[in-house]
Amino acid sequence: MGEVRVSLPILDERLRGTKFVALRARSILNSPAQTGMDFWSLNPYVGCEFGCTYCYARYAHRYVVERAHDQGRLSEAEFMEFRGPHGWEAFEQRVFVKEHVLAALEADLHRYVRTALPPRRPTAAPIVIGTATDPYQPAERRFRLTRLILERLARYEGLSIGIITKSPLVAHDRDVLLRLQERNDLEVYVSLISVDTALIRTVEARSPLPAVRLRALKRLTDAGVNAGLIVAPVLPGITDDTPHLEALFRGGHEAGARFVHAGPLRLYPAVRDRFLPVLAEHFPRLVERYARAYAKHSAAPREYARALTRRIRRLQQQFGFPVNDGMVDRYRSRRPVTQGELGL
Template identity: 35%
Template sequence: MPDGSIRADASSLLEGARKGRGATSNPAVRFDRLALEAFDDGWQTLEEAFAELPPLATTLTRDAARSAISWNSSPDIGFDRAVNPYRGCEHGCVYCYARPSHAYLGLSPGLDFETRLLFKPDVGALLEKELRKPGYTPRPIALGSNTDPYQPVERRMKLTRTILEVLERFGHPVTIVTKSAGVLRDRDILARLAERRLVRVCLSVTTLDPKLARILEPRAASPERRLAALRELSDAGIPTALLAAPMIPAVNDMELERLLERAAACGVTRAGYVLLRLPLEIAGLFEDWLREHMPDRADKVLSLVRQTRGGRVYDSDFAQRMSGTGPYAEMLATRFRIAARRLGLEKRDGAELDCSQFSPPLLPGEGRQLDLF
């Protein structure tokens, strides 16, 4: 292993807030038998190391995937297929439910998840090949189901735009969830898809407080930029929705109604929310983050979280993993329902996305036999 890699790995052992990063630690991969820990040799070497933690650069690695579409059968998710051009996400949202998936790559769900990214350079060609398979039945494809399709690296990689170009040519419906105002770059394609009832764009907004957003999701667009993007998309005739997620007890839950009000003023016609989820390594990462940034209320937040999960920090049961149980969870659901009804965010703006337009375009040379007749 080259010296640069050794230094990068050693650097990742040092725990603490890093400028521009969300996680404050890099826990071991749960499948590994051995784990590395920082150790003070008695000469205050760790104290010196912690005094000024080095920045962590983002690295990109080619993902040699052989398919573009991932499938799921979860009954509480509104789609059965998705395309993710990236693994890992530079936005650095400390609560991201996708973090544990990095362990399958032999990488940590902590800082590795937001600094060591994989990309699928052939995702457009792979998607086109799968859409041409005999017997393929179209249903809306989700972009942003695992990691954000418009995270910062998309500015130069442009893989999400490639995906949208394929879906437009095939007449295939798509839904998008993002925290980035970068979605506006593809407004031209999205507007054309909207005219054909083939797209819906959802922006996730967690808080209206820019200071909270800076530590909660450090490399995502500011809340105001996301709201402005919703306005611009709505003005362009593109159906939009707001996802107030996650709602974190005693951190941002008090903002729920204001988030819905601001979104409605931007032309949004649908909204949803998700209660904080802490599966696998995320529980420890989130607690580390809480004690680093909000030590005065960390115990209260964790207590409320357990009250929504039957006394545990997380319950993966499909029936309640998105909304929780108990008095607090019921109160949050009631608040959302009342506000959404008042603001008209429960209505459905026209028909659902149209799957009937799906038609794989002819390949070069196809159809020429008919010219003989």
């Protein structure tokens, strides 16, 4: 049998089995018209080694792999390898790294400036980095795409930028974040769903531990970066009780968080494949409840979401954080990401 030729360039390969794969990006900044979301979004990587079981971005990775296969850039054997046995493993182990991001960003910014800044709009439309994959996942240590992009954005003024990450690497970029926020609105969201380490390891395969994330948050706020916590998703029956959330809010408060936002789990089809087996194994008493609650929709039942919002508002008040206007899951997609959002 001849040697399999990998026609998508492998940029790096790790002992833990991860491969970083080059992906040509024509565009990187996605408009609300492309994604149906209220903000512009940007994701430098496709796939994420952190491997959260509730992550909704898996199917977008599948789309990239299927398209490469359809275009003849992946052989059958490569296609199987890039999918993984269940179709979700590769999301965590074959991470696409967008190439030529600055050229793509330059072109996109012309479009953004024409349509998304005053006087076209009363205020700048937000640009959110990390809506679909973590911009400071381990790949960033090697490729530094997020930093490159932030450095470019820091040359602008009057922008509104949000960054969502679980990684302490974000704190390494304090210098560029401070420069960015001198002339732009910036919100850095450190994403954390629980301070319970054992629970985090059950539902997030390789994410940084809670104490590490809170330390990174503290380093950001100590430096003066406008940073807080995003608690998303809140897992019904697992992380939604008051003592659990209180511990999280307290952790955020002690780390100097300027805000804490939260939103309930959305059980999209791609999430079900990965998350429900974990639920059955570790929380069997909840299987029926989830089946009922998420039988018809991916979103949590309305009554549940309202009750959670009330609880979150009480905690925001208790800890002196700004109280949300009801949009508890700010900067989270209200539906699964599309290939449009990933700039493919």
